[in-house]
Amino acid sequence: MDKILLLAHTQDDGSLPKGAYESLNAVLKLAADLGGAAVTVGLLGGDIQSAADSLAGCGAVSILAVSGEDFATSRYSSDTVAVEALVKEAAPTLVLAPTSSRFSRCLPGAAYRCDGRIETHITGIEVVDGKVQVQRWYYRQRMVATLSREQRPWFLVIDPGVFEPWQGAAGSVDLQTLEVAVDDGCRRTRVIGVQTPDSDAQTIRPDAKLLFVAGAGWTKKQADGQLHIKQAEGLILDFINNSKASLGSSKSLVDQSSEGEVISFMSHLNQVGQTGSTPRHSKGLATCCHGEEPHTVGWRFISERRAISLDPNCGWAQGKADVLYVADAFEVIAKANELLAK
Numbered sequence: 308m309d310k311i312l313l314l315a316h317t318q319d320d321g322s323l324p325k326g327a328y329e330s331l332n333a334v335l336k337l338a339a340d341l342g343g344a345a346v347t348v349g350l351l352g353g354d355i356q357s358a359a360d361s362l363a364g365c366g367a368v369s370i371l372a373v374s375g376e377d378f379a380t381s382r383y384s385s386d387t388v389a390v391e392a393l394v395k396e397a398a399p400t401l402v403l404a405p406t407s408s409r410f411s412r413c414l415p416g417a418a419y420r421c422d423g424r425i426e427t428h429i430t431g432i433e434v435v436d437g438k439v440q441v442q443r444w445y446y447r448q449r450m451v452a453t454l455s456r457e458q459r460p461w462f463l464v465i466d467p468g469v470f471e472p473w474q475g476a477a478g479s480v481d482l483q484t485l486e487v488a489v490d491d492g493c494r495r496t497r498v499i500g501v502q503t504p505d506s507d508a509q510t511i512r513p514d515a516k517l518l519f520v521a522g523a524g525w526t527k528k529q530a531d532g533q534l535h536i537k538q539a540e541g542l543i544l545d546f547i548n549n550s551k552a553s554l555g556s557s558k559s560l561v562d563q564s565s566e567g568e569v570i571s572f573m574s575h576l577n578q579v580g581q582t583g584s585t586p587r588h589s590k591g592l593a594t595c596c597h598g599e600e601p602h603t604v605g606w607r608f609i610s611e612r613r614a615i616s617l618d619p620n621c622g623w624a625q626g627k628a629d630v631l632y633v634a635d636a637f638e639v640i641a642k643a644n645e646l647l648a649k
């Protein structure tokens with residue numbers, strides 16, 4: 308009979324990230340599909356009692372913990388020994404965990420220490436004839452593969468946004484805390500601070516409900532024959548900040564950085580499409596963008612698509628958007644910002 312271990316780590320404030328609850332739902336569904344596999348939760352972090360309490364109603368057999376100052380922040384050396392200890396204690400056949408920079412760094416090494424195998428970027432899990440099969444995409448999301456393995460434990464690292472987050476009752480949990488020794492070699496790496504961009508400069512927000520895409524049209528001559536790039540910058544930034552949307556771009560717009568005046572806060576990291584990213588948001592709004600195939604292929608996982616373009620024959624009109632507003636995006640976004648500000 309399979310045994311499943313869900314791994315999760317806390318965030319700075321002691322809470323669990325959304326991905327942990329999404330992975331918990333994946334674990335519970337998988338356990339049911341396997342005919343009632345036993346589920347154990349393994350938590351990692353500084354102080355994890357409140358995170359554990361939030362999972363009280365999930366039906367896990369036990370909640371294991373490796374906690375304390377040595378495990379408060381991400382560090383490969385201490386995280387791998389912690390995960391190894393959790394896996395040895397739970398003795399699972401399957402280990403599921405949400406994708407995070409912390410787990411992406413330590414789980415491959417931990418899987419090796421446990422003589423297991425690991426798959427990352429999992430986008431689907433099913434049980435066929437009693438056998439677990441997983442899905443992941445290759446070659447920039449163009450080919451999907453279904454995989455299975457004999458080796459156990461099998462580590463599966465789940466992409467965000469694939470499963471709904473688990474929502475269940477919180478309560479009071481008796482943690483089973485594991486003592487994990489961390490020697491001075493492990494402590495050689497210390498986190499002395501975190502540098503992040505200002506929240507205003509941080510325009511890529513994977514958890515946002517809305518993806519706002521800016522296209523090259525924002526930097527083209529407008530009806531009056533003039534460029535309005537500073538105005539475009541202001542409209543886009545106001546919209547992003549007021550709506551808390553994530554900012555995407557077409558390739559043509561980000562490529563302009565070598566050609567003089569451009570949208571200053573846009574970089575290649577914002578690019579969506581065949582040679583860019585394939586983000587997952589429930590809604591998307593494209594503006595001043597033509598909707599060509601190499602761009603819209605990056606919209607594969609956006610459920611509801613809308614676009615604003617002056618061109619009634621653009622790619623969006625040809626079946627790639629649910630709604631196309633044939634309108635001037637400068638005017639529409641100015642009006643939207645006015646409404647959002649209220």
Ligand SMILES: Cc1cc2nc3c(=O)[nH]c(=O)nc-3n(C[C@H](O)[C@H](O)[C@H](O)COP(=O)(O)OP(=O)(O)OC[C@H]3O[C@@H](n4cnc5c(N)ncnc54)[C@H](O)[C@@H]3O)c2cc1C
Nearest residue numbers: 522523524557558559580581582583595597601602617636
């Ligand atoms: C191998 C390959 C890979 C590629 N990979 C990618 C990729 O990953 N991502 C990507 O985006 N592209 C990619 N491309 C490029 C892609 O084919 C298009 O050239 C690009 O997406 C066009 O960008 P755009 O729509 O912003 O610009 P444009 O084609 O210049 O379109 C601008 C649009 O803005 C509209 N507009 C102008 N002013 C306004 C206004 N005031 N209000 C409303 N609308 C207005 C115009 O009508 C026009 O439709 C790739 C191409 C190739 C060959």
